[in-house]
Amino acid sequence: MALKKVGVFLGNAPEQSLKNQGIGRLLCFILSATKDCEIILAIPLWYKPLLIELLTDHNIHLDQYRILTTPCLPYLLRMRYFLIKAFRKPNINSFKQFLQLMATKFTVIALLKKAYLKINGSSNKNKLKLSTNSPELLPTSLPLFSSKIINPIIKGVTSSSFWLFSLTIIPFLILGLLGVTCIHLLRLWRKIRPKLGRVKARLLNHFDKVIIFINTPLRNLKHNKYAQYLYQIMRKQELSKLTNLINKEQDIPIWFVPTLFWPEANQIKSLKVMAIPDIVFVEFPDLFTEQYWQEAYSKIVESLAGANHLVCYSEHVKNTHLMSKFDINIDNISVINHGSVDLSKYLIKMDEQSTLTTNAKRAFRSYCDAQFAKDNYLDTFAFDSMQFILYPSQVRPHKNFLNLLKAYEILLRERYIGIKLIVTANLYEHEDLMTYIRKRRLQYDVLSLHHVSSEVLAALNHLATCVINPTLFEGSFPFTFTEAFSVGTPSIMSDIPVCHEAIHNEELKKIMLFDPYDVNDMVNKTQWAIENREQLYQLQKPLYDQLSLRSWEHVAQEYMTLFEKVANDRIAQ
């Protein structure tokens, strides 16, 4: 029996853009290729703007789908957005600047400002910057009090109920007034106790830290225990509401959950098919020992327990991860390979007479001119003439960025190949990599072009001399190959199991695959690819032709067939 409705559950965190991530692109490819079936997208309300951004980037209109969402935002988020709006506008980075802004509007705050400035003076010394995992803000004994005192408060603040929120916030307002009084007391105390200066500086610096904390994007707070603690409670409440809404939709027989980090989906009473791109922890347990990743692992285990059927993208993940490690029955796992990604559609648009290269150069230059207008090095750089190799990937422990940097340095400084390396990851968020880059003075040749649109990604792929993918592991044959080839660029990549599932030509394997642990092998293969671009392109053409036979319509059809099978099996039982 053909399915008429399929639900898609998206439990993404607030501010968690999927636009530049593989999972987001995969979802869009499937959505845009699915026909003859109503798709219902279930999302927490906080994710709606980002879902629109994601779909728009892929030229998909939201009105093609029914949206099932929570009725309103939690107050904690509303407070954050309010504060962001208040603090972001004129580049506010400290409490002092905030008061200065407010003082121009509110007389009461003008008084506060006066008090603050008098106490704090005009000196900025001892000013600390808040690191994203700043221990000063973390109540280390938080769990001890959580059950009795903190949890009810947090629940009130994170709730979307007005009355509960109001009752909870009143004590804080009182505390706020007390705080103001304290400032005045401090001023008084200063006259009596000359040593007050140091205490005052610390106290007021904490205000500054809070301001910076508010301005920090949520993705940068993922290793912050405090933020995580709040988020987990808020998330549980909201996703629970979402699953309640889902469970009222009894005519949707099956729900697709495109990743394994949302165990809340287990509360859905209908059948659940869950996509498992990979469980990379199984491959590199030592790379994922941080608390954040451990919690993610727990979610995976919990998610696996609740899914009715699992989909992965390669035999390797099926056998090595799901069956061997988690002992999952083979009948409950399906392998659906990815389709071929065609990026050329993002470059050939309005004017078909313009060449791919012209449009790509224009998109690349527009992005760079806007992004680097104030950059010391790139502000007046002639981007039209820039040549580069490209690694389109986010930074993850297994993405092997450090070896790539080492290989690139050898290519540049020992093989004298004077082209740049562009990555689409935001390297500035990864201090270890940036330290290495600065120490080796590679910051002028390794460029981080992050948060690029699909059009700019297509442009980068087209303009690259070649695309390199040095990952230590992938759960499916990397998207990067067809993405690059669809706009005329060959690739070289790591010799990992999923590549052997896709590439059958042994000669080609020798040319385009390298050992990602061996920097010299990476250097040799990359140098060959750069110097023999056209030859590599011709050698890879049969592989691309073969892969491009598998369209996303095929893939979407396989998903629908699987959904039908799972639903029919249930009826049969």
Place this chain on the structure above:
Amino acid sequence: MTTNIKNKRILWLINHTTLREFEVPLLVSLGYEVYLPKHLPSDEANRSASIDYSYDNALTIPEDELTVLNNHDFYSGIICSQIADIINTRFNTVIFAFFPNLFEQLVKNFQGNLLLRAFGLNGDASYTGIIKQVFPKDFLSRVEAIEDRFWFAQSYPNLSEVETGALKRKALTLPLGLPESFFSHANSWIGNNRNILFVCPRIASSPNYYGLIYHNFKKHLGALPHIIAGAQPLPIDDPAVKGFQSRNQLDEWLRTCKAMFYHSQEPRHLHYHPLEAIAFGMPLIYLRGGILEQLGEKNQPGACVDFKEAKRKLEAVLNDDRNFIQELLFSQTKILQHFQMNTCRKIWMTSFPEITQTVTTKIQPKRLTIAVLLPVPYRGGSLRAAKSVAKMLILGSKNAKREIKVIFSCVANYYDLPIDFSDLIEMGVEIRETNWEHISNNKLQNTGVCSSALLNEKNFLQPTDNLCNFNDCDFWLQISDRTDPPLAPLKPYGVIVYDYIQRYVPELFANHVEKAFWKTVRNASFVGVTTPQTRIDAIQYAGVRANKVTLLPMEFSPIEVVPQIDSSNQDCYFLWTTNMSIHKNHLRAFQALEIYYKKYQGKLDCFVTGVDTLKLLNGKTKVEYQEKVQSYLHNNPLLLEKLKILGNLPDKEFTYVLSKAKFLWHPTLIDNGTFSVIEAAYHNVPSLSSDYPQMRYIDNMFNLNMLFMNAQNAEDIAKHLLQMEQQHFERRALLPDKNYLTQLSYANQAPKFWEAIEKWL
């Protein structure tokens, strides 16, 4: 006959798609052959540009010349003598869009009629104003000098109202029209999508113009359902902003959205999209004050005094007020009549054919004064190279029968002019001692000379000479990029850069940000390099546009050997020329020498020459690297015994020592290549060199047959030292003939040098 055909050819140097679809068929209908450019301007404001080859077949110019033109980028390229010959021989008229480089190049090189096609600017901005701001100071006077064959071809009659000078005097209205394709969807509007269509590109990337338009729209009309079209290079956090869309999608919106709102009150600029809306039969609501109001009849129902009225009218459309919509659709079609082929063609025919018959004039090249600026008090090879540039300018221009004057600028109080520059003075070069002084951005702006696009730093460095500060020159040619802050762009200038070692040897610059050097080369009219690898670095590292980087010929001027009375009679040595810079690779060279002497029992001593090389042995230094080098040497008695450090020798003494060596050793990590290997070959001495691209280039160019080694690997270096010790005699047979090397002297290379840089002057 030829002149008649030439008069019937037009260079139409514009790439705007819609404009081309109207204007080129119009020109063809008037009996012209039209050439269209095949390279696009690459900035984001020109997204509606495209390339069309379809008119090439009808052009009656030789195919090879057409290929040359098609390969040329008129927007950013320099019109060289070959292009100039073609366009002046084959064409009598050029119609071109307002792009600074294109405009400058045509005024400088085209001898026929120039029609600057103008489409209007924002507010009271004028083309004359932009020329004063962005172009060189004398540009307007250059335009006025050719006023008899220049026209300001305005699309609307009121554009010249805000112009002055030649652009006002030579205003000629050639109206804009709409192509047939524009009407392919005529009256297909159905209006079943309850949204207002608003076009507003580049909101974040142009915050002061489109950003304000966007915020105004959101403030006044944001409450109405709407879609905002237009490319957005930077993302906008607004679901209504749809970004760059396919033509099909735009057509779909024009067909289905309830109405279009057009914001512009610019009196001298009109976008195409409101006209498209009218062509689709879509209701158009617009603000009064712009060109639409001027073109429409009085009491146009779509015209609004302010946003309040616009909101009221848009609400009426959204609420399907049939009568109002009918009234709108009926009246707004009259605007389109101004853009129809017949209307426009009549106006074009009245004046355009006459212009294209005008006789062209020959541009007489004037006498150029070129300053060669040496901003650092170099001596040795660098000074020699700078002097060679001045000499090649003199000889090259003479060979091309072009009269020039060369002024050589050297840093004041460092040189003995009559002695150090006797060779230049003999050739008629004027030597000027120069002090380099800071000049602020404000002061430079006040001079009114500099293009504001180049004034991208707070301070600049200006060469001053107590005379006229090189203002008597037409062009400056700076040797090296070493001006910090950047060179003041008071004159068009070129830079000759020799290397970017810091890219390969990070320790050389460590944390120093060479922003001033980058700006100096990026602001230059051209950058000359002498090896392909440095060309790559200038483009890929310094960020210079590829078509501005020119490969100049290398030259070699030999010094003959004069027997030295007090020289060492020992000749069992090889020679290492170096200095104390980190890229000279001393530590690895020492390791290699140790291996050579200990493991391979090497027999030859190593003589060391070069600037500061006595510091290898001793001398106070605060440089950490030099301390390491000294310490390494002092802890190796074997090396102290085998190395003979001669220091910096005068040219003739150096030549003598070189001529007696068994071979020359060059273990440097990277540079622009050393000329000492050529000097060695000239004196029949083979060389062992590090293997890097610049040395390979020199080896190939001068046919030196050098032996190469891996400078990163001490063992490999040592092995090659041994090989040279054993084969140096045989390798002499592989060296080029002396006569061959003398052919590459500055005197012989001067014509090539002049040819390479003449087009930039």
